Amino acid sequence: MEATLSRPAASALSCCCRTTSTPRLVPGLIRHQSTKARTKRMLNIPKHESFLNPRPQTNHIIFNPPSSEASVYHTPFKFLPKNDPRRRAQLPQLFATSTTIQYPQPSENANPEELPAAFPPELGTKKYHMTKEDVEEMRRLRLEDPVTNTVTALSQKFGCTPWFVMMCVKSPREHRDQHKAREAAIKAKWGPKRTAAREERARRWAMLFRGEI
Amino acid sequence: MKRLRVERWTNQLLTARSGAAGGISCSAPRIRCLAAAARKSLSTAAAESSAPVIDGLDNNPRFPPLEDIPPQAATLPSPLPERALQSAKLAALHARLSLSQKIPLQTLARTLVDASADSHPRFNNTNLAFVGQTLINYHVAEQFMIQYPRLPMEILYAAIKGIAGDTSLYHIAKSWGIESAAAPGGEVDPGFLQYSLENDGDAILFFGSVRTEAKYLDKYKFRRGVSSRVVFDNDFGDRVDEFAQNIEDDEGASGDYGSAATRKRAEKAHANHVRAVVGAIYAHCGRDAVKAFVKAHVLSRKLALDKLFYFSDPTRELATLCAREDFEKPIARLLSETGRLSRTPVFVVGIYSGKDKLGEASAPSLDHARRKAAMNALKAWYLYSPGENARVPSDMLAEDAEKWEPGYIDIGEIITRGGNFRH
Amino acid sequence: MAVKALKAVSVGRNGLGAFILQCKRIDLHYCDWAGSSKGMNGFIKSLLPKFAAAHPQIEFTVSPRPSKHPVAIGHYINGREKAICVRNMEPYEILKKLELLRDANGEKLKKLSKNVTSINESVRGVWSPYHGNGLQV
Numbered sequence: 001m002e003a004t005l006s007r008p009a010a011s012a013l014s015c016c017c018r019t020t021s022t023p024r025l026v027p028g029l030i031r032h033q034s035t036k037a038r039t040k041r042m043l044n045i046p047k048h049e050s051f052l053n054p055r056p057q058t059n060h061i062i063f064n065p066p067s068s069e070a071s072v073y074h075t076p077f078k079f080l081p082k083n084d085p086r087r088r089a090q091l092p093q094l095f096a097t098s099t100t101i102q103y104p105q106p107s108e109n110a111n112p113e114e115l116p117a118a119f120p121p122e123l124g125t126k127k128y129h130m131t132k133e134d135v136e137e138m139r140r141l142r143l144e145d146p147v148t149n150t151v152t153a154l155s156q157k158f159g160c161t162p163w164f165v166m167m168c169v170k171s172p173r174e175h176r177d178q179h180k181a182r183e184a185a186i187k188a189k190w191g192p193k194r195t196a197a198r199e200e201r202a203r204r205w206a207m208l209f210r211g212e213i
Numbered sequence: 214m215k216r217l218r219v220e221r222w223t224n225q226l227l228t229a230r231s232g233a234a235g236g237i238s239c240s241a242p243r244i245r246c247l248a249a250a251a252r253k254s255l256s257t258a259a260a261e262s263s264a265p266v267i268d269g270l271d272n273n274p275r276f277p278p279l280e281d282i283p284p285q286a287a288t289l290p291s292p293l294p295e296r297a298l299q300s301a302k303l304a305a306l307h308a309r310l311s312l313s314q315k316i317p318l319q320t321l322a323r324t325l326v327d328a329s330a331d332s333h334p335r336f337n338n339t340n341l342a343f344v345g346q347t348l349i350n351y352h353v354a355e356q357f358m359i360q361y362p363r364l365p366m367e368i369l370y371a372a373i374k375g376i377a378g379d380t381s382l383y384h385i386a387k388s389w390g391i392e393s394a395a396a397p398g399g400e401v402d403p404g405f406l407q408y409s410l411e412n413d414g415d416a417i418l419f420f421g422s423v424r425t426e427a428k429y430l431d432k433y434k435f436r437r438g439v440s441s442r443v444v445f446d447n448d449f450g451d452r453v454d455e456f457a458q459n460i461e462d463d464e465g466a467s468g469d470y471g472s473a474a475t476r477k478r479a480e481k482a483h484a485n486h487v488r489a490v491v492g493a494i495y496a497h498c499g500r501d502a503v504k505a506f507v508k509a510h511v512l513s514r515k516l517a518l519d520k521l522f523y524f525s526d527p528t529r530e531l532a533t534l535c536a537r538e539d540f541e542k543p544i545a546r547l548l549s550e551t552g553r554l555s556r557t558p559v560f561v562v563g564i565y566s567g568k569d570k571l572g573e574a575s576a577p578s579l580d581h582a583r584r585k586a587a588m589n590a591l592k593a594w595y596l597y598s599p600g601e602n603a604r605v606p607s608d609m610l611a612e613d614a615e616k617w618e619p620g621y622i623d624i625g626e627i628i629t630r631g632g633n634f635r636h
Numbered sequence: 637m638a639v640k641a642l643k644a645v646s647v648g649r650n651g652l653g654a655f656i657l658q659c660k661r662i663d664l665h666y667c668d669w670a671g672s673s674k675g676m677n678g679f680i681k682s683l684l685p686k687f688a689a690a691h692p693q694i695e696f697t698v699s700p701r702p703s704k705h706p707v708a709i710g711h712y713i714n715g716r717e718k719a720i721c722v723r724n725m726e727p728y729e730i731l732k733k734l735e736l737l738r739d740a741n742g743e744k745l746k747k748l749s750k751n752v753t754s755i756n757e758s759v760r761g762v763w764s765p766y767h768g769n770g771l772q773v
Contacts, residue, residue, distance in 0.1 A: 068761030069573065072519050072592040078540060078569040079594050081621055115565065116546040119579065208581055209524050210642060211588065301695045308692035309656055371641035381646045388648050390660040390713040513653025514646035515755055523640040530638045549766050561766045575766055591639075629638045 127159070134158055139169040146175040282400050289399025291331035291407060297322035302392075302404020310389060310490070315497045322403040324489035327482040328414030330397030330407040338489035339416035341496065345488030346377075346418060348495055350448040352507045353377045355605045358620075361518065363595050365626035366439045368521050370450035375516045378449055379477075382484035385510055391486060393479070408482035410475045413460065418485065419447035423454050431458070456481065504607060519592050526629065527587035531564065531571070534594060534627045541567035543590070545583045548573060562586045595626075647755060657693050658741040661711040662734065665701035672723035676706035679727035687734060694738065708733055712742025 033039040080087045138158060141149040142165075155162045170176075190198075207213045280299055286292070297303055297318040307321055324338045331337045353376050357369055364372065375381060386406075397407035408414075424445050426435055430452070442450040452458070456477070463473035470476070487510075495503045524530065531543050543566050552558040562582035563573035572590030576582035599621050609617050650656055666680060667673040680698060688696045701707070705723035708730065712718070718740055722730045 066760035066763075067767045068764050069575065069767055070589075070593075071757060071761060072572075072589055072596055073598070073757070075593055075597045076569060076571050076590075078566060078571065079597060081597070083621075084599065115568065116548050116563070118544045118565075119547050119562075119583075120545075204581075208576075208585060209527075209588070211520060211522060213576075301697070305660065305693055305695040309660070311654070365639050365641075367639065367641040371643065375644045376646045378645070384645070384648060388650065388656060388713065390656070509654035514648050516644060516646040521642050521644055523642050525638055525640070551766075559766065575764070595639075627638065 130158065130160055130164070135168050138165065142169045142171060146171040286399040290333070291326040291336050291397060292322065292399055292401055292403040294319040294322060294336075297403045300402055300404040302402060306389065306391070306404065312490075312494070313498045313502060316493055317497075320493045320497065321490070324486055324493055325391075325403065325406045326397070327406070327408035327485055328416035329409040329412050329478065329482065330414075332414060334416075337414075337416070338485060338492075339414075339418070341489035341492030342416070342485040343418055343488075343492070344495055345490065345492035346448070347420075348491055348500075348503050349377045349382075349488060349507055349511055352504060352605075352607065353511065354448070355607060356512055359603050359605045360598050360601075361596060362599070362621045363597050363623040363626075364518070365595060366443070367450070368518070368595070370442070371521050372516060372518060374449040374451070375521070376514060377511060379480050379484040381511075381514065382487040383480040385514075386483035386487050389487075391483060393482070406482060406486055408478065410471065410478055413457065413478065413481075416485075418488075419453055421445060421447040421453040424452070427452065427454055500607075500610060518596060522588070522592055522595070524588050524591065527584050527591055530627050530629050531587045531590055533629045534591070535566050537627065543571060543587070545586065547579070564590045591627075649755075656713065657691075657738070658713050659694055659710050659738050660713055661695040661697065662737055663707075663709040663711070664696065664698045665704070665707045665709075666698070667702050667704055667706065668700060670703065670705070673706040675725045675727050675730055676722055679730040683727050683731050687731065691738060708737060710737035710740060710742070712740070714742045716742040716744070718742065 031039075031043070033042050075086075077087070138154055142154060151162045151165045154165045158165075171179075187195075204213065280296075282296075283293060300318070300322070303318050303321055303325075307316070307318060312321070320341075323336065324341055326337045328334075328337045328339045334340060350373065353373050354369075357364060357372050361369075361372075391406050392404075394401045394405035394407050397409055401407060422445050424430065424441075429435055430437065437446075437452075439450075445452075447453050460474045460477060463477060471479075491503055491506060494506050528543075535541065535543050543564050546563050546565055548561040548563045550558065550560045553560075558577055559575055560577070560579050560582040561573060561575040562579065562585075564571045564583075564586045572586050572588075572593055574582055574585035574589050576585050603620060604618070605620075606617075608614060650658075664676070664680065664684070666676045668677075684696070684698070688694075705721050707719055707721050709717055709719040718737060720733045720737065722733055725733070
């Protein structure tokens with residue numbers, strides 16, 4: 001039964017009990033003795049060895065990162081200026097030498113595979129393949145027939161982002177007006193719940209950017 | 214009947230704090246008054262209202278008036294300087310602020326007279342307030358510039374205004390226990406702050422110039438860029454004529470607590486009093502005393518700088534920053550999540566540049582979390598601080614100052630072209 | 637411009653930097669005739685000069701209030717006042733009451749059953765279940 005116990009305190013307790021050779025029915029589970037003094041002695045388990053480290057000979061820093069979101073007042077190492085004393089102090093190296101505490105790997109030694117997955121999936125590196133003629137062609141197509149040559153269609157055709165298409169060309173005014181009218185008609189059909197939900201969503205975004213949520 | 218401050222039917226005994234007046238080493242006034250108390254010949258008198266309220270008591274030999282208000286007092290716009298020595302309120306204020314004995318009560322009395330109460334610059338606090346505002350703004354600005362060298366100019370302006378602006382100084386004046394007279398006048402106790410709720414006074418209190426296009430700024434929504442604000446506008450990046458412009462809009466609609474205009478005037482008068490006290494300290498005690506005073510009363514106040522930022526496109530700005538500083542492209546990574554399919558999911562997203570985490574945040578949607586993390590990373594960049602004990606330029610004015618080591622100067626804020634905003 | 641500024645006003649913390657005594661004025665009322673003012677009259681004669689000299693930041697006003705019990709009223713920076721009736725008290729008892737008025741901050745007396753909170757940021761932040769990988773000892 002003792003083998004199944006995994007709690008360090010409990011196992012320490014049971015081995016204590018064994019040395020005192022007190023007769024017990026369920027060893028390790030009864031946390032009291034007949035007298036207070038015996039109970040105290042029984043519960044007086046030795047400290048974990050991590051607490052028993054000899055006093056360090058040199059100054060060192062114990063780094064125990066809090067389990068909380070980092071404060072914005074703690075500048076990331078990368079953001080420190082070149083001449084900042086914190087950069088000169090080589091703190092990550094100091095932390096790495098700590099024997100008692102498992103410190104997360106300093107950035108130089110970090111394994112890229114260990115980093116969590118990126119999201120949205122990383123876009124490829126920029127190709128910069130669009131020429132002036134391509135842009136001219138894109139403009140011509142979009143202005144000629146904005147209904148067929150939508151932003152998405154053009155972006156797929158030229159292999160660029162929709163954002164780039166929108167930067168290059170603006171659709172004709174009547175097309176934009178039609179689009180707006182269609183959108184307004186759709187919005188007019190919304191019931192009160194959907195309207196309120198949309199409004200709330202916009203308000204939530206604004207609150208996010210103001211740092212309120 | 215101009216003012217009526219009937220506190221109780223019995224009113225205050227006016228005593229001056231002994232020795233508060235510079236150089237006058239007499240401890241007489243208080244003792245005399247207290248002795249008078251002992252003789253039980255104390256009486257009532259309206260401290261700041263003259264005869265009308267207590268007409269019947271004026272001739273009573275048992276209750277003679279406490280203070281001889283000069284006959285011409287009611288015709289003056291503000292109390293005579295010599296009456297400052299008789300005011301218990303002033304003496305108490307002097308002691309409450311732990312002011313040096315070098316500052317006479319007359320000067321303290323002058324700091325309480327706003328330009329809207331007395332337009333004469335030799336009797337109001339305009340000149341002292343002007344000196345005071347330059348000193349306060351200088352000390353606050355140097356503190357922020359040294360301690361947070363990467364703050365964008367807009368945030369720096371907001372921070373200086375948050376600490377040294379009218380509203381903040383108004384709160385300081387209130388925390389000193391400054392009381393204001395119902396209306397200014399020569400017969401008012403000089404211990405009251407005197408300002409008019411009807412007019413603004415013509416005191417010029419800020420550096421800066423009125424823009425030529427001032428009239429059209431609001432009408433056509435002209436852009437007021439940061440560079441032009443540095444050149445033309447006052448220390449808070451506000452237009453110098455902004456107060457006059459806004460006060461016109463706020464006029465009218467006066468409720469129980471006055472209109473927005475009267476509240477603004479009160480705020481401004483209180484703030485100018487605080488500035489004038491700082492100016493008076495400078496005039497009588499010098500720059501070291503001013504620095505200590507500003508540090509104790511103004512800079513000790515708490516302002517959460519991280520609450521001042523309002524980002525419009527944080528991810529883009531962070532990408533620009535990383536490109537500018539030659540960091541790897543920032544990438545959002547999902548660190549942990551819970552309840553993705555539930556009504557209350559939590560996603561923790563970190564923004565990495567290469568292998569370094571720049572910032573992280575948790576939010577109920579992936580998109581929110583990503584942008585919040587980018588905002589946190591940007592705030593961490595902007596709020597870089599060389600430490601609490603970084604030396605400011607004015608430390609060099611001390612005689613035994615060590616050699617100056619220049620503070621960190623950033624190359625400037627991140628500039629992105631205005632994008633399309635999500636909200 | 638990508639970053640704009642929000643408006644904020646700083647918050648004062650009395651005692652951090654400068655300390656302002658919250659009691660700004662104490663009114664003392666007495667009666668020449670009534671027996672309940674006997675202690676108050678003695679206090680004004682013997683103890684008040686010293687007390688007032690020790691507290692220059694408080695404005696003292698002494699005034700008669702015939703045919704009424706003696707009162708000490710403290711006025712505070714937050715605009716409130718605190719009145720204590722000192723009838724039939726000895727001068728030293730009144731001195732104690734004045735010290736009470738001096739030390740009060742003018743707030744209404746209330747039982748503090750909630751934890752005291754700070755506007756300062758916690759050094760180790762707010763605990764979050766999503767952060768930290770635990771201390772591996």
